Amino acid sequence: MQSTSGSLASRASFPTQGATDQSRWPLGAATGAVWRFLEAFGQRKAAAEILELAKSLEATRPELAVRMRRAATRSWD
Secondary structure: OHHHHHHHHHHHHOOOHHHHHHHHHHHHHHHHHHHHHHHHHHHHHHHHHHHHHHHHHOOOOHHHHHHHHHHHHHHOO
16 A cells, blocks of 8 residues: 555656656757757768878878778768
């Protein structure tokens, strides 16, 4: 009997799933948009760094430079 009253009390203290989603939606959407922006920014920066490294390796390792360019353009298009 004690476990039943404890579970009822715990259910009463938390809002239902629908109420939680509605109250957090604007913040969640904004957070998601910021995260996607940062992720895209990070990917562009990484691709730029790979391309810069490929440029510096062109004279000594041209085959590696070509592979790096292909990887950078395919991975983050």
